[in-house]
Amino acid sequence: MEYKPKNINLIFAFLSGLILLFIMGPLLGMLLDTPAVSIFDAAKEKEVRDSIGLTLGASFFGTLFFAIAAIPFAYLLARKEFRFKRLISGIIDIPVVIPHSAAGIAILGFVSRDSIIGGAADSMGFSLVGHPIGIAIAMAFVSLPYLINAARNGFEAVPVRLEKAALNLGASSFKMFFSISLPLAWRNILSGLIMMFARGMSEFGAVVIIAYHPMTTPVMIFERFGAFGLKYAQPVAIIFIAISLIVFIFLRWLSGKNIHA
Amino acid sequence: MLELKNINLSFESFSISNINMKLEKGDYFVLLGPSGAGKSVVLELIAGILKPKSGSIYLSEENITYKKIQDRSIGLVFQDFAIFPHLNVEQNIAYPLKIKGWTKTRIKTRVEELATQMDIFHLLKRNTIDLSGGEKQRVALARTLALSPDLLLLDEPLASLDVQLKKDLRAQLRKLHKSGQTIIHVTHDFEEALLLADKVAIFNQGKIIQQGLKTNVFAEPESEFIANFIGIKNYFKVSNIGNNSVEVAKKITFLCESQSSSNRTPKALMIHSGDIKLSKPNIEKESDKNVFPGIVTDIYPAYRGVELLIDIGLPLLVNISQKQLFQLDIKEGDKLNCFIAPKNIQKIYR
Numbered sequence: 001m002e003y004k005p006k007n008i009n010l011i012f013a014f015l016s017g018l019i020l021l022f023i024m025g026p027l028l029g030m031l032l033d034t035p036a037v038s039i040f041d042a043a044k045e046k047e048v049r050d051s052i053g054l055t056l057g058a059s060f061f062g063t064l065f066f067a068i069a070a071i072p073f074a075y076l077l078a079r080k081e082f083r084f085k086r087l088i089s090g091i092i093d094i095p096v097v098i099p100h101s102a103a104g105i106a107i108l109g110f111v112s113r114d115s116i117i118g119g120a121a122d123s124m125g126f127s128l129v130g131h132p133i134g135i136a137i138a139m140a141f142v143s144l145p146y147l148i149n150a151a152r153n154g155f156e157a158v159p160v161r162l163e164k165a166a167l168n169l170g171a172s173s174f175k176m177f178f179s180i181s182l183p184l185a186w187r188n189i190l191s192g193l194i195m196m197f198a199r200g201m202s203e204f205g206a207v208v209i210i211a212y213h214p215m216t217t218p219v220m221i222f223e224r225f226g227a228f229g230l231k232y233a234q235p236v237a238i239i240f241i242a243i244s245l246i247v248f249i250f251l252r253w254l255s256g257k258n259i260h261a
Numbered sequence: 262m263l264e265l266k267n268i269n270l271s272f273e274s275f276s277i278s279n280i281n282m283k284l285e286k287g288d289y290f291v292l293l294g295p296s297g298a299g300k301s302v303v304l305e306l307i308a309g310i311l312k313p314k315s316g317s318i319y320l321s322e323e324n325i326t327y328k329k330i331q332d333r334s335i336g337l338v339f340q341d342f343a344i345f346p347h348l349n350v351e352q353n354i355a356y357p358l359k360i361k362g363w364t365k366t367r368i369k370t371r372v373e374e375l376a377t378q379m380d381i382f383h384l385l386k387r388n389t390i391d392l393s394g395g396e397k398q399r400v401a402l403a404r405t406l407a408l409s410p411d412l413l414l415l416d417e418p419l420a421s422l423d424v425q426l427k428k429d430l431r432a433q434l435r436k437l438h439k440s441g442q443t444i445i446h447v448t449h450d451f452e453e454a455l456l457l458a459d460k461v462a463i464f465n466q467g468k469i470i471q472q473g474l475k476t477n478v479f480a481e482p483e484s485e486f487i488a489n490f491i492g493i494k495n496y497f498k499v500s501n502i503g504n505n506s507v508e509v510a511k512k513i514t515f516l517c518e519s520q521s522s523s524n525r526t527p528k529a530l531m532i533h534s535g536d537i538k539l540s541k542p543n544i545e546k547e548s549d550k551n552v553f554p555g556i557v558t559d560i561y562p563a564y565r566g567v568e569l570l571i572d573i574g575l576p577l578l579v580n581i582s583q584k585q586l587f588q589l590d591i592k593e594g595d596k597l598n599c600f601i602a603p604k605n606i607q608k609i610y611r
Contacts, residue, residue, distance in 0.1 A: 159341075161339050161341060161343045162345060164305075165337070165345075166345075167310070167330045168310065168335075168336065168405075169336075169356055169404065169407075170360045170361060170408065171356075171357075171360050175360060184345075184346070
C-alpha cells in the first residue's frame with residue numbers, strides 16, 4: 001500500500017484536538033456556566049481583591065528572593081563537576097514529585113516557632129505561620145525546581161569559550177558571570193522565573209497548611225466551595241484564572257521583548 | 262621572552278608531555294600539527310586557562326605558571342572567535358577596556374583606532390550575529406589587541422575563512438608582526454606556517470617532535486611524518502650508503518652529489534615533487550643516471566598543476582603542469598621514465 005503521510009497527520013491532528021478540548025472544555029464550561037453578574041460581584045469584594053493581591057505578591061517576592069541563591073546554584077550545576085552532583089540534581093526535583101500537602105507539613109516544621117527560622121521571626125515580633133512570608137516560603141518550596149532547572153539549561157547553553165574569552169580579556173570571575181554568563185542565559189532564566197512565579201501563585205496544598213488565613217486565592221476558592229458550594233467558588237476561580245492568564249501573557253510578552261531587544 | 266619548561270598535563274584520554282619552547286620578543290612562532298595533537302591545549306596553558314600538572318612557564322623572566330589569567334598580558338583569539346553575541350561590535354572591542362576602568366572618551370578613541378587598523382570601522386554599530394567569518398575574526402583580533410598584550414595567541418585563526426579572506430588576514434597578521442607584536446599561531450596547515458612563521462614547532466600526539474627556525478625545520482624534517490606534514494611526500498629512509506650513492510628500501514639506488522665537507526651519514530632522502538622530470542620510455546635510456554622506470558598509478562589535480570603517483574618500486578609523487586600532462590599524453594597505467602638530477606636529491610642527516 002502506498003504511504004500516505006496525510007493519514008498520519010489527520011490522526012495526530014484529531015488526537016491533538018482532543019487534548020486541546022480536554023484543557024479548554026472545563027475552563028470554558030465554567031465560564032459559560034457562571035453569570036457575568038456574579039463575576040462582577042465577586043470582583044467588587046474586598047476580600048477577593050486582597051486575596052488576589054496577597055497571592056500575586058507572595059509569589060512574586062518569594063520568586064525574587066529565592067532567585068538570588070537559586071541562579072548561582074544553577075550555574076554551579078551547569079558548569080562544575082563535583083561529587084554527588086547527580087544526587088543533588090535529584091534532590092532539587094523532590095518538591096515536584098512529593099504530594100504538596102506533605103511538603104506543607106514539612107515546611108510547617110521548618111517555619112514554626114520551635115525552628116531556628118520561626119524562632120528568629122518570633123523574636124522580631126511575628127510568626128511565619130499564617131504570615132505572607134510563610135506563604136511565600138511555601139510557594140517557593142514547591143516552585144523552585146522550575147527556576148533552577150531552566151536556569152541550569154540556560155547556563156549549559158552558554159559556550160564555555162565565551163567565558164574563557166572574558167577571563168582572558170581581564171574580567172574577574174564575578175564580572176564574567178554578570179557580563180557574559182547571566183545575560184546569555186537570561187532568556188531561560190526569565191522563563192524559569194515566570195514558571196516559578198506562576199507555579200507559586202497557583203499553589204494550594206502546601207500553602208493551606210502554612211496559612212489558612214490570610215487567605216490566598218486558591219485557598220479561598222477551596223473554602224467557598226466547601227462552605228457554600230460550586231456556584232460561589234466559580235466566580236472567584238474565573239477571576240483568578242483570568243488574572244493569572246493576563247499576568248502570564250504579559251510576562252511572556254515582556255520576556256519575548258527582552259530577547260529581541 | 263616566553264619559555265615553557267617541561268610542561269606536562271594529562272586528561273582522561275589525552276595528555277601533553279615534556280613541552281619545551283622558547284620565544285624571543287617579536288617572534289612569529291607557529292605550532293603546526295594535525296587536529297587533536299594538543300596545540301590548543303598549549304595555548305590555553307600559556308594563557309592561563311589551564312594549569313599544567315608539572316613544569317613552568319616564564320614570561321619576560323617571570324614565572325607565570327600559576328599567575329591569574331587576568332594579570333598575564335597575554336591575548337588569546339579563539340578558533341571560533343568567541344565573539345560575545347549579546348554585544349555589538351563596538352561593545353565587544355570595548356569590553357576589556359571597560360573592565361580596566363578606562364574612561365568613556367579614552368575607550369572611544371582606542372576602539373576607533375583599532376577598528377580603523379582592522380578595517381572594521383563601518384561595522385562598529387553592527388550586531389555581531391550578522392557578521393561574516395572574516396569580519397568576526399577582525400573583531401576578535403581588535404578586541405584582543407585592545408589592551409596591547411605582550412604576547413598574542415592565535416588558535417587556528419584562518420581555519421574557517423575562504424581563500425581571499427585568508428589572504429587578507431594573512432597580510433593583516435604579517436603587518437601586526439612587522440609592528441613588533443610577538444605571536445604564537447596554532448594551525449594544522451603547513452602553508453600558513455610557510456607564509457607567516459619565522460619559528461615553527463611540529464606537534465604530534467601531545468609532543469613537540471621538531472622545532473626551530475622555519476627554514477631549518479622545512480629544509481631538514483626529522484621524520485617522515487614531519488616531511489609529509491609540511492608537504493614533502495617523497496621522503497625515504499636510507500637503507501645503505503655507497504660512494505656518491507644512497508640506497509633506499511634496499512632496492513632503489515639514487516646517485517647523489519658528494520658532500521666532501523661532511524662525514525655525517527644521511528638518515529633519509531628528500532625529493533621535491535616538482536624536481537622530477539618525466540619522459541616516455543623510448544626517449545631516455547633506463548641505464549642513464551638516476552632514471553627510474555615506473556608506472557603511473559594515480560593522477561589528480563593539485564594546488565598548482567597536476568600530481569602523479571608513479572610506482573618506481575617506491576611510490577614517487579611527481580608534480581607537473583597541465584601543459585606537460587597534455588604534451589606527454591599521460592594516462593593511468595602508462596609507463597614513464599622519472600629522471601631526478603643528483604643535485605635535487607636532498608640528504609637529511611638528523
